[in-house]
Amino acid sequence: MNKMSRYILRRSLLAIPLLLVISFITFVLNILSPMDPAEVVLHAQGVPQITEDLLAETRTALGMDQPLFIRYLNWMLSCLQLDFGNSYVTGKPVWSMLGPAFLNSLKLTVISAVTVIVLSIGLGIICALTEGRWVDKSIRGIAFFLTSMPSYLLAALLVWYFSVKLDWLPTNGIDSVQSYILPVSVITISYAGIYFRIVRSSMLNHLNEDYVLYGRACGLPEIRITMRLLRNSLQVAVSIFFMAIPIILGSTVVIENLFAWPGLGMLSVKSILSRDFSIIQAYVLVLAAAFIAVNTFSDVINTLLNPKLREDS
Amino acid sequence: MNRIHYLFKDRLALFSFLLITTTLLVGIFAPWVAPNDPQEVHMNLRFASVSWKYLLGNDHLGRCVLSRLIYGIRPSVLWVLITLAISVGIGAVVGFVAGYFKEKTDAFLMRICDIMFSFPGYVMTLAIIGVLGVGIENILLAFVLIKWAWFARIIRTSVIQHSNAEYVKFSKALGTSSFKIMRMHILPVTLPDIIVTSSSSFSSMVLQISGFSFLGLGVQAPHAEWGMMLNEARQVMFSRPEVMLAPGITTIIFVSAVNFFTDALQIALDPKLTPIGREHRKGLKQRANLHRGEVA
Numbered sequence: 001m002n003k004m005s006r007y008i009l010r011r012s013l014l015a016i017p018l019l020l021v022i023s024f025i026t027f028v029l030n031i032l033s034p035m036d037p038a039e040v041v042l043h044a045q046g047v048p049q050i051t052e053d054l055l056a057e058t059r060t061a062l063g064m065d066q067p068l069f070i071r072y073l074n075w076m077l078s079c080l081q082l083d084f085g086n087s088y089v090t091g092k093p094v095w096s097m098l099g100p101a102f103l104n105s106l107k108l109t110v111i112s113a114v115t116v117i118v119l120s121i122g123l124g125i126i127c128a129l130t131e132g133r134w135v136d137k138s139i140r141g142i143a144f145f146l147t148s149m150p151s152y153l154l155a156a157l158l159v160w161y162f163s164v165k166l167d168w169l170p171t172n173g174i175d176s177v178q179s180y181i182l183p184v185s186v187i188t189i190s191y192a193g194i195y196f197r198i199v200r201s202s203m204l205n206h207l208n209e210d211y212v213l214y215g216r217a218c219g220l221p222e223i224r225i226t227m228r229l230l231r232n233s234l235q236v237a238v239s240i241f242f243m244a245i246p247i248i249l250g251s252t253v254v255i256e257n258l259f260a261w262p263g264l265g266m267l268s269v270k271s272i273l274s275r276d277f278s279i280i281q282a283y284v285l286v287l288a289a290a291f292i293a294v295n296t297f298s299d300v301i302n303t304l305l306n307p308k309l310r311e312d313s
Numbered sequence: 314m315n316r317i318h319y320l321f322k323d324r325l326a327l328f329s330f331l332l333i334t335t336t337l338l339v340g341i342f343a344p345w346v347a348p349n350d351p352q353e354v355h356m357n358l359r360f361a362s363v364s365w366k367y368l369l370g371n372d373h374l375g376r377c378v379l380s381r382l383i384y385g386i387r388p389s390v391l392w393v394l395i396t397l398a399i400s401v402g403i404g405a406v407v408g409f410v411a412g413y414f415k416e417k418t419d420a421f422l423m424r425i426c427d428i429m430f431s432f433p434g435y436v437m438t439l440a441i442i443g444v445l446g447v448g449i450e451n452i453l454l455a456f457v458l459i460k461w462a463w464f465a466r467i468i469r470t471s472v473i474q475h476s477n478a479e480y481v482k483f484s485k486a487l488g489t490s491s492f493k494i495m496r497m498h499i500l501p502v503t504l505p506d507i508i509v510t511s512s513s514s515f516s517s518m519v520l521q522i523s524g525f526s527f528l529g530l531g532v533q534a535p536h537a538e539w540g541m542m543l544n545e546a547r548q549v550m551f552s553r554p555e556v557m558l559a560p561g562i563t564t565i566i567f568v569s570a571v572n573f574f575t576d577a578l579q580i581a582l583d584p585k586l587t588p589i590g591r592e593h594r595k596g597l598k599q600r601a602n603l604h605r606g607e608v609a
Contacts, residue, residue: 018428152540157557164550250434257528268439271443280440283436284436
């Protein structure tokens, strides 16, 4: 086995204890709740009078009378098979609600991450090449203004203009390709304003490197120097891309609720308001696991791309 | 003092600072500053436009928009500031202990931070609201639980850099107590880093809190909060889009002021304007920007 695959294996194995710990925390979250799950279930099912016997019966049905550790083990094993139990409110299996929502959120996230990265690289390069001139200053000024704006306000303004005034785009739902335009652009505008600054400063750092000076001294055409700069700065772009996916996935809550996007964000807020713990628990676990998986993957990709990171691994 | 003088030479920074302090003062003294009762309903004044008694007009229940904005400073800004202070405090203690004692203590504390990092910020907040119930105090609690790890990580890096300095080794050799070394020798040099990182996450926290209130998970009616006012305005967005203006513009101006001030602070607090100092600051700034990564 060569050095690289050993590194990949080691890095993946490191994720396992982390996953165990977060699954335990997620499990314990439920117990910290001031409300009795059995009571919530009975309330949700519309049982008119909750007696002590009924509570005890429900607890046994939910497996609440067993020791904590046994419950955790059982819960873990069934979670590994994507069986997160049933929703307290609707009684349907959690995964049948969470799975489609996860896919919808993922679609939105990946498309947004791609547009974020394209826009960030484009703007970052333009700003770095025109550093200090009016193009750079005005782009940075606009980005500064947009990052100070709550994204839901931006979304509301866009909906008001494009959907209500012009009636071009749908205001909510996920019916057609057009429904992607507004949510994706809101997410792109909010995040590209942050990430393009990273691309820009990485380009500017590379501009001061010796190889650029050497290339210029040799009289290379400026376009070829720029191409080399680009190749070296793209590494930052890759790490931003993988960093952006989990962050966007975790924070589409506001956007999804605004556009009535049937994703994880909508589902989680709905479950919080109806106190449907089993869904909240599964939501936290699935997102945290996805977060760890993407982080591990992006570490591996970064190491593959950058020989400097390999040395100390 | 020299640095503060340098900071306020920047007109924009001075202006932002004045704006932020005025906002804080107005928020603290809200009952004396607000022209009307923010919860007083006048059904005959629904969506009334600007008048002398109601300087910014009235909302969908005829309540005074200006008074609601002023009372909204408390949850939107003041409580966020307190939350930030608590999380920076915890982060600083952990960061100092980890960075100063190194080795096993450091490894242990950093593993805990790693665990905290594996929950995306929004998800952890939603989980805590889900368990403890809707309300701004639970959101603030969630923020403290998440953010301390961030501050601990950044402060630790800064402490490690300085704890290897010659003067620290010298003090250790003299037998000065660890606490005194941290207080006398390490705290003053890491303070700029702490201020820069904490101030740069202030604006994102303000936006996130207002985002949660916008979703109806934070401040509950009838109390006023900027995000919630925007949410109320959204219900009538199609018929009266102008209701969004007051809370929207207030949020944008305040957050911009915080961002401007943070940027100016970063430049002003540069310890030595040497290339090395600048490089270090640049890395820090990049990290701070990444931290800003989660937007509302």
